[in-house]
Amino acid sequence: MDDFKAVLVEYSSWFNEKLKDLFPLPQGAEKKVVEAMYYSVSNGGKRLRPFLVAETATLFGIPKEKSFPVAAALECLHSYSLIHDDLPAMDNDDLRRGKPTCHKKFDEATAILAGDGLLTYAFELISSPQASSSTKIRCELVSLLASAAGAFDGMVAGQMLDLYSEQDNASYHLEEIINHIEEMKTGRLIRFACEAGAVLGKADKKLRQALITYSRKIGVAFQIADDILDVEGNPVLVGKALNKDAAQGKLTFVGLYGLDKSKQMAKDLIKEAKQALLPFGNSSKTLQQLADFIINRSC
C-alpha cells in the first residue's frame, strides 16, 4: 500500500506542476474568475481520476505526458462539479479538503462562473490537438465526456437525483435509487477516466470492456468508502464536517445497509475489480493496488 501511495503522490506532484501552466492569468478584472478556477482545481485533491486516465493509457504504451491533456480536462470537470455542489443552494459547504470552498474564498457569483469556466475549459482541452493527433479520437473523447457529465443519465442527473431523491422516489426501490445515484454522480466520471485510457490506446473491444467493468466496480466501492468516511473518518484528514449526509437526510450505502454490510460490499467489489484486470496480467499491478487503496484510504 505504501508503494502505491508513493506512486500516486509522485504522479500528483507531477500533475500539479503541469496544471499551473494551463491557467495563465488574464490582465483585467476578469482574472479573478481564472484565479478562482485555479484555486479550486489546485486544492489538494488526490488526483485519482487523472491518475486512472494515465494508468489505463499506460497499459497501451502511452506515456503520462501524452495522456495529460485528457487527464487535466477530466480534473477540471470534476473540480467544476465540486464548486457547484458546494454552493449555498446545493450542499452549502464551507470547507473542501480543509480549505474554504470557492464561494467562501471568493463569492457566489465568482464561484458559479468559475465552475462554468472549468466545465467549458475541459472541452477546450480535450478537443485540442495536444489531446490526440487523431480528430476521431478527440471527437470520441468529447462525446464520452459530455455524456458522462450530462443531465440525461450523467453526473448532472446524478446530482439532481441526489438532491431530490427524498422527495420523489415512488418509482424506485431505495436500493435501485442509491445505485442509480452512484452510477451517475460518481461512477460515470470514473468510467470515463478508464475508458479514455482505452480510447487513447486504441484498445480492442474486449480490453476496453475489461476496463469499463473495472471502473464500474471501483466506482461503487469508491462511493461506499466515501459514505463510510462520512461516518467514521477522521474529520481532519477528510477535510470537512462528518455526518453531513445523515444530517441532510441523504441516501447513503451506510444508511441503507449499515456499516458492516457496506464494508463487505466494498471488499467484494474490489475483488471483482481486480478480476476484471486479468487480461492485462502483471502490467496492471498499479491499477490493482489502486483498487485496494480506494477502500483503505483515510480521505
Added chain:
Amino acid sequence: MDDFKAVLVEYSSWFNEKLKDLFPLPQGAEKKVVEAMYYSVSNGGKRLRPFLVAETATLFGIPKEKSFPVAAALECLHSYSLIHDDLPAMDNDDLRRGKPTCHKKFDEATAILAGDGLLTYAFELISSPQASSSTKIRCELVSLLASAAGAFDGMVAGQMLDLYSEQDNASYHLEEIINHIEEMKTGRLIRFACEAGAVLGKADKKLRQALITYSRKIGVAFQIADDILDVEGNPVLVGKALNKDAAQGKLTFVGLYGLDKSKQMAKDLIKEAKQALLPFGNSSKTLQQLADFIINRSC
C-alpha cells in the same frame, strides 16, 4: 423588414419544433432538471444565433437540416448563460422574456444544474456525427465553441468583467472596458454562429474572414441596441424590467455615449457589417436584412 421577420419566424418555428426531440424526459426524479432545461431553452427567444448558423451555412449550400445540431448546440449554450446570469447571486432577475426565470419557476439548485446540463449538452450535440460527418470539422467546432464560451477571453470572462468592472477598472479606459465586455460577453457567441457556418461550409480563408468581420460589427450593434432597449424599449415587448443596467451601476453604451451617439454608432456598424458581405453578392440578402433588424427590433 416585414419580409425578413417572416423568414425569421418561419425558421424559429421550424427550429422550435425540432428542438423538442432533443429533450426526451428521463424516468426518475432527475427528470426535473431536463424539464428545467427545456423550459429555459424553449422560452420564446428570437433564435437569432441558430438562424445565423443556418444562414451563413446556407451561403455554402448547406441546408438548415444539416446545420441544425450546431445551431441547437449554440442555443443550448446561450440558454445556459441566461439561466446562470439570472441567478440571485448574479443579475437576480425574476423575469426573462415575460416569464419567470428558471430559478423562480423551479428553484435555485435546479437552475444551476439546468445551466450546467445545457452547457454540457451543447458539447454533446456538437461532437455527435449528426453535427458533421467530418471529425476534423466537429473537433474544430468544439474548440471554437469552448473558446468562445470560456473564462480566459470568452463569454464567462465577459460576464465576470461585466459584474466587476465597476470595482476594478484601473487598467482600462471605460471605452476599452465596454468594448472588451461586449466582445467577450455577446460578441464571441455571435462570432461563433457565423464562423460555424463557414466551418461547416469549408469556406476559404477570405470568405471566413468576411463572415467574422460581419459578426463583429453586428455583435457590437446588437449590444448597443440592447442598451438602448433597456432605456427606451417597451417593457411588455422586452419582457423584463427596464433601466436595470443603470440601477445596477453597469457600464452601458448609452450610459457612456448617450442615446444619440449610441444610435449613430449602431447605424454605422450595420453599414459596415453589410459591406463585409459584398463578396457573397445577392445570396447574402437575408444576412443583410438581419443586420438591419438587429437595430430596428423592439425586443
